[in-house]
Amino acid sequence: MSPTHDVFNQAPPLTGFSTADDxxxxxxxxxxxxxxxxxxxxxxxxxxxxxxxxxxxxxxxxxxxxxxxxxxxxxxxxxxxxxxxxxxxxxxxxxxxxxxxxxxxxxxxxxxxxxxxxxxxxxxxxxxxxxxxxxxxxxxxxxxxxxxxxxxxxxxxxxxxxxxxxxxxxxxxxxxxxxxxxxxxxxxxxxxxxxxxxxxxxxxxxxxxxxxxxxxxxxxxxxxxxxxxxxxxxxxxxxxxxxxxxxxxxxxxxxxxxxxxxxxxxxxxxxxxxxxxxxxxRGVRTIVEMVNMTRLDCVIGSAAGMRAGLRQALHHTAHRRAFGAELIDQPLMRNVLADLAVESEAATVLAMRLAAALDRSEAGDAAEAALRRLGLAAGKYWVCKRGSAHAAEALECLGGNGYVEDSGMPRLYREAPLLSIWEGSGNVAALDVLRVLAKEPDALEAYFAEVGLAAGADPRLDAAAAHLRDLLGTLSDPRQAQLAARRVAERLTLVLQGSLLVRHSTPAVADAFCASRLGGDWGQAFGTLPGGTDLGAVLERARTEDAKAGA
Structure with missing residues (x-):
């Protein structure tokens, strides 16, 4: 075979790993x-x-x-x-x-x-x-x-x-x-x-x-x-x-x-x-519990898709060289990958927290049941919305290789929008947030009690929680509340994710999330984490042992 057919500078197949190495x-x-x-x-x-x-x-x-x-x-x-x-x-x-x-x-x-x-x-x-x-x-x-x-x-x-x-x-x-x-x-x-x-x-x-x-x-x-x-x-x-x-x-x-x-x-x-x-x-009342269960799976599924896309992007960039170095070592690509990693972990930690709330509500904990009702409606809106953007950016990390079916990335990209649509599209989920806020005041109390567990740990999180309270105070007019419903659902989710990451993740991930999603130092696309972000620590946490060994 002609030497022009020698294959080099291509990532090896990503196989033999564990999706639980997370x-x-x-x-x-x-x-x-x-x-x-x-x-x-x-x-x-x-x-x-x-x-x-x-x-x-x-x-x-x-x-x-x-x-x-x-x-x-x-x-x-x-x-x-x-x-x-x-x-x-x-x-x-x-x-x-x-x-x-x-x-x-x-x-x-x-x-x-x-x-x-x-x-x-x-x-x-x-x-x-x-x-x-x-x-x-x-x-x-x-x-x-x-x-x-x-x-x-x-x-x-x-x-x-x-x-x-x-x-x-x-x-x-x-x-x-x-x-x-x-x-x-x-x-x-x-x-x-x-x-x-x-x-x-x-x-x-x-x-x-x-x-x-x-x-x-x-x-x-x-x-x-x-x-x-x-x-x-x-x-x-x-x-x-x-x-x-x-x-x-x-x-x-x-x-x-x-x-x-x-x-x-x-x-x-x-x-x-x-x-x-x-x-x-009373068929709607009967079926609503089924809908809530499948909405939880929409959040889990979107988080899973983000993790799968992130893994592919990390694997490819660790094995692909450009301009004299591996892509994963290029500063701008590191920013993109770290941003994807932060989004993925925020989705995962929220999905698992909502599942834990279901366990506790099944055991009779009324506060956890209330938190689940509000957190699930808001999380269904935001996490599933972010899934599509995340899949697109992860695909792009592979360049043209990501656009061909053999990579598996097109399948991931096509799958992502479904979870925003399934069991109620974005507007339906956002309006459900307003319904919970209007009819179940204990849900908002449980929400801020959960967020408050991280009070004082990060000033950007504290400021975002205070701003959220102010925003919620403007919702007395039903029409204006509907116009703001998506913003409310987004902010509810981001503040809750920030609280969870500050309490449970590494300082680098929590800092990157709070600086970008809550502090406002963030652009309109992935890869715009602010200067001073510890990209290396974020990527170290995101890369599984199998991926690091393969690199």
């Missing part, structure tokens, strides 16, 4: 009662970074699901066919308990350990996280109907992935989906027109159309439909107890920007059978 993640586990799960998280992280799982991820993305509406004789099938790699990813996620372990094994730190696993595993492949998250979120909603929960919850919490169309109560494990969105409604589910009529035996027959049904291959779905009492939540199985298929007609799969390994569909219900969950006419 100081911010492990410190959160130890700090908030999840230390008992560290070994499991580390084991899962090593699997996520293995060549085998990386190949599963690549194959699941390259071979998206295929809808088969009919067989060759014209009979309805309504089946979604997946590449075997998808099932391997799903089996590993279920076996590790990401889908429901905290509900089956109640112990302190259970939701935090589960969040850490979801964070570590999502860095391998994000698409299959949708049905995993839906199943996790379905259990608390289903508990609104105790007799259904008694029958289905043990199977939803089973660590056996049992794929296939069979009566759900005869399977070894179940996956749950969610079906709320309609063409005319979007996030406004009260505009739904799908109807449910009593069948006379405790079940209902549902007729209507859903514009977005998550994970249509799931065993059961939580569905919203209108009854005489109003919007009501229902549990709908794919296969009925007698073995016949429910009248769930899959119209087409969505051709999406990202999340391509996962199926999202349009569905027609032709008198499909379902059972009510919760009080008739």
């Amino acid at each position: 100081p911010a993640l492990l410190e959160a586990l130890r700090r908030d009662g999840g230390d008992w799960g560290e070994a499991e998280v580390r084991e899962l992280g090593a699997l996520a970074g293995s060549p085998e799982v990386q190949d599963w991820a690549r194959m699941a993305e390259a071979n998206p699901p295929v809808l088969h509406t009919h067989d060759r004789f014209g009979h309805r099938l309504d089946e979604v066919e997946f590449h075997p790699a998808w099932h391997q990813l799903m089996a590993a996620a279920v076996e590790s308990g990401q889908h429901a372990a905290p509900w089956a094994e109640a112990r302190p730190g259970g939701h935090l350990v589960r969040a850490a696993k979801f964070y570590a595993w999502a860095q391998a492949e994000a698409g299959h996280g949708c049905p995993v998250s839906m199943t996790y979120a379905a259990v608390p909603a289903l508990r609104a109907q105790p007799e259904l929960a008694a029958a289905y919850e043990p199977l939803l919490a089973s660590r056996t992935y049992d794929y296939g169309l069979r009566p759900p109560l005869g399977k070894r494990g179940l996956i749950a989906g969610m079906s709320m969105t309609e063409k005319q409604g979007g996030s406004d589910v009260r505009a739904n027109t799908t109807t449910a009529v009593p069948a006379g035996d405790g079940s209902y027959v549902i007729t209507g159309h859903k514009w977005f049904t998550s994970a249509p291959m799931s065993d059961v779905f939580l569905v919203l439909a209108q009854t005489e009492q109003g919007l009501t939540c229902f549990l709908m199985p794919r296969v009925l107890p007698d073995g016949t298929r429910n009248a769930i007609r899959l119209q087409r799969l969505k051709d999406k920007l990202g999340n391509r390994s996962n199926a999202s569909s349009e569905v027609e219900y032709e008198q499909a059978v379902a059972w009510p969950v919760g009080e008739p006419g």
